[in-house]
Amino acid sequence: MSKATGFVTLTTDFGLSDGFVGIMKGVIYSINPSAKLIDISHDIASQDIQTASFILGSAFSFFPKGTVHMVVVDPGVGSDRSAVAVETDNYYFVAPDNGVLSGVMERISFIKVMELSNKKHFLPEVSNTFHGRDIFAPVSAYLSKGLSIDELGTKIENLMERVLPEPEINQDSITGEIIHIDKFGNLISNIDKKSFEKLVVNRDFTIEIAGDIINHLSRSYADSSTDKLLAIFDSFGKLEIAANQNRAADILRVHRGEPIRVVMRR
Amino acid sequence: MSKATGFVTLTTDFGLSDGFVGIMKGVIYSINPSAKLIDISHDIASQDIQTASFILGSAFSFFPKGTVHMVVVDPGVGSDRSAVAVETDNYYFVAPDNGVLSGVMERISFIKVMELSNKKHFLPEVSNTFHGRDIFAPVSAYLSKGLSIDELGTKIENLMERVLPEPEINQDSITGEIIHIDKFGNLISNIDKKSFEKLVVNRDFTIEIAGDIINHLSRSYADSSTDKLLAIFDSFGKLEIAANQNRAADILRVHRGEPIRVVMRR
Amino acid sequence: MSKATGFVTLTTDFGLSDGFVGIMKGVIYSINPSAKLIDISHDIASQDIQTASFILGSAFSFFPKGTVHMVVVDPGVGSDRSAVAVETDNYYFVAPDNGVLSGVMERISFIKVMELSNKKHFLPEVSNTFHGRDIFAPVSAYLSKGLSIDELGTKIENLMERVLPEPEINQDSITGEIIHIDKFGNLISNIDKKSFEKLVVNRDFTIEIAGDIINHLSRSYADSSTDKLLAIFDSFGKLEIAANQNRAADILRVHRGEPIRVVMRR
Numbered sequence: 001m002s003k004a005t006g007f008v009t010l011t012t013d014f015g016l017s018d019g020f021v022g023i024m025k026g027v028i029y030s031i032n033p034s035a036k037l038i039d040i041s042h043d044i045a046s047q048d049i050q051t052a053s054f055i056l057g058s059a060f061s062f063f064p065k066g067t068v069h070m071v072v073v074d075p076g077v078g079s080d081r082s083a084v085a086v087e088t089d090n091y092y093f094v095a096p097d098n099g100v101l102s103g104v105m106e107r108i109s110f111i112k113v114m115e116l117s118n119k120k121h122f123l124p125e126v127s128n129t130f131h132g133r134d135i136f137a138p139v140s141a142y143l144s145k146g147l148s149i150d151e152l153g154t155k156i157e158n159l160m161e162r163v164l165p166e167p168e169i170n171q172d173s174i175t176g177e178i179i180h181i182d183k184f185g186n187l188i189s190n191i192d193k194k195s196f197e198k199l200v201v202n203r204d205f206t207i208e209i210a211g212d213i214i215n216h217l218s219r220s221y222a223d224s225s226t227d228k229l230l231a232i233f234d235s236f237g238k239l240e241i242a243a244n245q246n247r248a249a250d251i252l253r254v255h256r257g258e259p260i261r262v263v264m265r266r
Numbered sequence: 267m268s269k270a271t272g273f274v275t276l277t278t279d280f281g282l283s284d285g286f287v288g289i290m291k292g293v294i295y296s297i298n299p300s301a302k303l304i305d306i307s308h309d310i311a312s313q314d315i316q317t318a319s320f321i322l323g324s325a326f327s328f329f330p331k332g333t334v335h336m337v338v339v340d341p342g343v344g345s346d347r348s349a350v351a352v353e354t355d356n357y358y359f360v361a362p363d364n365g366v367l368s369g370v371m372e373r374i375s376f377i378k379v380m381e382l383s384n385k386k387h388f389l390p391e392v393s394n395t396f397h398g399r400d401i402f403a404p405v406s407a408y409l410s411k412g413l414s415i416d417e418l419g420t421k422i423e424n425l426m427e428r429v430l431p432e433p434e435i436n437q438d439s440i441t442g443e444i445i446h447i448d449k450f451g452n453l454i455s456n457i458d459k460k461s462f463e464k465l466v467v468n469r470d471f472t473i474e475i476a477g478d479i480i481n482h483l484s485r486s487y488a489d490s491s492t493d494k495l496l497a498i499f500d501s502f503g504k505l506e507i508a509a510n511q512n513r514a515a516d517i518l519r520v521h522r523g524e525p526i527r528v529v530m531r532r
Numbered sequence: 533m534s535k536a537t538g539f540v541t542l543t544t545d546f547g548l549s550d551g552f553v554g555i556m557k558g559v560i561y562s563i564n565p566s567a568k569l570i571d572i573s574h575d576i577a578s579q580d581i582q583t584a585s586f587i588l589g590s591a592f593s594f595f596p597k598g599t600v601h602m603v604v605v606d607p608g609v610g611s612d613r614s615a616v617a618v619e620t621d622n623y624y625f626v627a628p629d630n631g632v633l634s635g636v637m638e639r640i641s642f643i644k645v646m647e648l649s650n651k652k653h654f655l656p657e658v659s660n661t662f663h664g665r666d667i668f669a670p671v672s673a674y675l676s677k678g679l680s681i682d683e684l685g686t687k688i689e690n691l692m693e694r695v696l697p698e699p700e701i702n703q704d705s706i707t708g709e710i711i712h713i714d715k716f717g718n719l720i721s722n723i724d725k726k727s728f729e730k731l732v733v734n735r736d737f738t739i740e741i742a743g744d745i746i747n748h749l750s751r752s753y754a755d756s757s758t759d760k761l762l763a764i765f766d767s768f769g770k771l772e773i774a775a776n777q778n779r780a781a782d783i784l785r786v787h788r789g790e791p792i793r794v795v796m797r798r
Binding site for chain 1: 271282308309321324325329446448449450486501513
């Protein structure tokens with residue numbers, strides 16, 4: 001396992017208006033004044049575990065080895081859901097056990113999972129509504145200072161899985177769905193480059209979404225005119241529907257969950 | 267007084283679009299390259315001194331001792347309102363003298379208040395529209411480097427108070443109001459746990475807001491079904507009206523200032 | 533040229549929801565763990581090169597000498613547009629060559645412009661949709677560590693210019709336009725103080741915008757009643773139309789591009 005390096009990332013659905021994120025950073029710096037904090041996103045829709053899982057899954061591997069990734073999208077705060085810390089080859093993760101780590105779990109293996117039961121590393125008073133401040137921030141701070149994950153509680157074997165929806169692949173088609181719409185209105189699907197290339201090889205194909213048909217892949221957004229949809233593999237290896245300097249989501253009027261199909265032509 | 271540790275927090279109504287916050291950080295780092303900057307909120311509604319005061323009041327005590335808290339919600343910028351620096355046991359505050367520090371003043375005592383009159387610690391040219399950049403940022407930077415507050419100007423005795431609205435407490439009821447609605451649509455009142463417990467002891471009670479009645483306290487958000495309102499003491503000790511994975515503010519269609527009452531039952 | 537000091541600013545149209553900005557910071561810290569990152573803005577409207585250029589032009593000079601300013605507003609990502617690094621007396625700039633540096637170019641001279649062609653300083657795999665992560669972030673990180681700009685590629689002589697619109701000045705008037713509307717609804721024009729003072733000297737004048745007339749300059753926002761428009765030179769030396777604790781943009785219902793005239797009275 002990589003040594004902690006002081007880096008801590010934060011991913012929450014807290015927004016930036018109310019001071020919640022600032023307070024968690026204050027708690028972290030109070031415990032580890034040398035911590036280096038990086039926001040991944042605080043604009044996850046309230047209680048949207050799937051999106052948090054997707055974004056963290058795309059992002060975590062771009063950070064320095066030893067980074068502690070803290071995630072607080074936590075509809076069950078104060079109930080009996082568990083809170084956990086996870087050790088992997090290069091990173092630590094601190095989160096509620098509600099499936100929010102499944103985007104990570106798809107990509108790398110977990111060496112050790114600890115249930116956070118040792119109150120010694122919490123704030124002295126733990127509320128029932130803000131475990132981000134009272135539990136996740138201090139535990140992340142101690143990990144970022146080099147505390148062994150073994151000190152945090154009891155080892156457990158399983159995490160709740162809420163795997164992101166998987167595409168259905170058969171001989172002549174892949175049926176997936178839109179799992180994220182980004183700031184530019186680009187539609188990111190759960191169809192990845194490897195599955196696509198394995199299916200297509202040298203055959204012709206069509207990509208179908210919301211009644212629209214695209215029959216080739218673009219190499220860049222600028223490849224197409226601004227009123228036309230294009231299909232491209234995005235920088236995370238997922239099939240994406242986009243439009244040059246335009247919002248594919250608005251052109252198609254679709255939402256997360258919209259089906260998308262790749263079909264072989266005769 | 268705690269020694270300055272390089273930490274500076276920022277609370278403004280500047281938003282994050284125009285680069286104003288980045289510019290202030292550039293000014294601070296130019297004076298103190300070792301500063302460590304933490305955003306509390308920049309999404310305070312324009313000129314909303316009450317909310318800035320509430321959020322800073324909730325947040326300031328979670329930061330490392332020696333932190334300089336800088337607040338710039340400043341409708342009177344360029345007029346004859348004063349600008350001040352305040353020393354307390356553990357923190358410094360730098361702000362316009364317009365009531366924005368009253369949420370802090372409710373909680374801790376001020377050791378020394380200085381009017382910022384020594385231009386030596388301002389930027390060389392001071393505009394009439396951006397004291398955040400020209401006065402508050404450089405003064406905060408010098409404080410964070412360890413400059414004595416005495417160097418900043420003239421000692422004064424009083425700050426403008428604009429105390430947040432206080433609840434009315436009598437023998438059988440407390441009448442308060444909603445003072446903040448957070449990102450989750452939770453309604454935070456000005457009724458605190460201590461006043462509540464002192465009134466209720468072992469009696470039955472009802473909580474009334476906007477024609478709705480709640481007659482017990484929940485222990486967590488997950489305690490209730492998603493279409494029902496719940497009452498809970500939040501992580502700052504205030505009575506809060508919420509809904510499990512839902513927005514109480516939308517269910518009740520209320521705004522800041524909405525009355526809320528706790529009434530003893532016969 | 534100033535020595536790199538580890539400071540890197542980020543200006544993009546990426547928003548803060550999707551984790552893109554966090555990922556770029558992860559890439560920078562992976563290369564230079566001592567970097568100090570400052571956000572200027574990530575809320576530039578998608579593909580709005582003019583606004584990015586305006587905001588960076590206003591902001592860059594307030595940062596410590598040696599700062600690397602990285603800008604990613606990049607509609608041509610993955611096409612054949614160039615990417616460049618620029619050396620100036622006090623700063624470095626890293627950006628696509630699409631005019632986004634013209635606000636800087638108006639103010640200071642460029643010592644050296646390098647086309648980013650040396651892939652050694654990119655991420656090992658370069659996508660066609662996220663050069664912020666794969667090219668601009670790593671190049672900025674290496675510059676912030678002290679790498680010579682000469683190592684980055686080939687020297688070129690010209691950058692694409694897309695100069696912000698300039699006002700028309702004649703004997704009795706200046707005709708400009710609104711080039712930015714800020715978070716407070718203030719209307720910032722392209723008419724600067726120097727041109728204004730040179731024209732007006734001691735003459736009377738009127739400022740005309742959207743059928744409204746203002747005939748004097750205010751010294752501060754608080755100078756006027758809240759329902760009246762006022763004209764003021766802002767903290768960057770530009771003529772601004774504002775309203776005390778009110779949104780001039782909403783009062784006038786105007787957008788960027790709206791003409792504004794200063795006319796001498798007989």
